[in-house]
Amino acid sequence: MSKTLSTSALAKNRAISGKELFSQLEACGFIQRAGNEWKLLPAGEKAGGQYFDHPKYGKYITWPEDLSLESSSANPTNSSLEKLVTATVIGKTFKLSANRMNSILSELGWIDKALKGWTITSSGTAAGGEQKEDFRSGIPYVVWPQSITKNKALKTTISEVQGEAASEEAKQETSDDSNFRDKFEAKLRTTDGHYVRSKAEMLIDNWLYMAEIVHAYERKLPIEEEVYCDFYIPTGKVYIEYWGYENDSKYLHRKAQKQEIYKQYGFKLIELEDKDVQNLDDVLPRMLLKHGVQSY
The missing domain is CATH 3.40.960.10 (VSR Endonuclease)
Structure with a gap:
């Protein structure tokens, strides 16, 4: 039987932030925000999620250590749901930091700098982004479909920022x-x-x-x-x-x-x-x- 971990522990185990994992779980249809708490959904229970009552920390959700986040069929209400990722994940694809990635997304006009965090623009929504909010701090951030890494405008901008030559396709x-x-x-x-x-x-x-x-x-x-x-x-x-x-x-x-x-x-x-x-x-x-x- 697989070991179970809290969401925070599972995130640490996977070398990502808790915010990022919560976003992934939500995108997969495993959990849903309800007030100040996360609610475990049927798809999450099917994936192995369960509530745990801790005598000191209260009630929270635990997950199998080998939890799969493949979301193609996880959410019965949207079988075509695409995995959503943060700027941190996108940045890793292009070997850029999260801050650098957000700056590029901002330069494209897809997000705006808030007092803290980032808010999505209408152009960002059109590109597939979704506004999220850190459930603890309330700081806004944006998640993107994984396919955003193939977006022509994004790739062109990153290529220019990194001083790379335009692709032959673009030249033609x-x-x-x-x-x-x-x-x-x-x-x-x-x-x-x-x-x-x-x-x-x-x-x-x-x-x-x-x-x-x-x-x-x-x-x-x-x-x-x-x-x-x-x-x-x-x-x-x-x-x-x-x-x-x-x-x-x-x-x-x-x-x-x-x-x-x-x-x-x-x-x-x-x-x-x-x-x-x-x-x-x-x-x-x-x-x-x-x-x-x-x-x-």
Whole structure:
């Protein structure tokens, strides 16, 4: 007969945090949160879970030491339930720390930093994430389907952060954005060293730099489509698009497509035209503040 362990002891035995194991057990349909306690569900009992009354610590759930967390059929109400994992587990896949992994998920716009812990965004929910809360401390955190490690946007961002070359698959992809970038080469050098494609973009980039606002140029949107923004501000998860070439029919078509994508995914977007670029000191601070980004 297999030795039984408390959830905390089983987590320690498996070299993971108690929070992570509770999340896995919940995802498998073995337990359910009920007030301030965990309730053992039928699937959990079938897997070997049982209540134990300790004279000092009270009532808690114990599990077989060799408990299997294969969840494909554990939850009778959802046979297709996928195992949910924390940023710690995802990070191990890419040889990154949990903090580094959460920073990347935040940069993608999938989570936001809370006073303590992390909260999910609408984009994170669309990517398959689920909001959780530590039952002892109340600190929020997010769990993800195990298949998130195959997400194209996530893999691309990690590859860029680690300084790795883009995959051959990514290099072979074509889009209106990539064709546009090929046609208009980035030759103008900004104050912070970026190379941009127009004087208007140079003025915007220089303004952001002088305002001490961290920003990226031509950041790929965290979606499956091959779409790039003009500027991205990680603080606030804000995208900036400068619309030029208003007399070009192909450009106007591309503009309409991108506007629809921003709307579809609910991304925060600041749109600038030539008249705005001539008056950035008045225009950008006001627009940024609407999205929680303070300048000057």
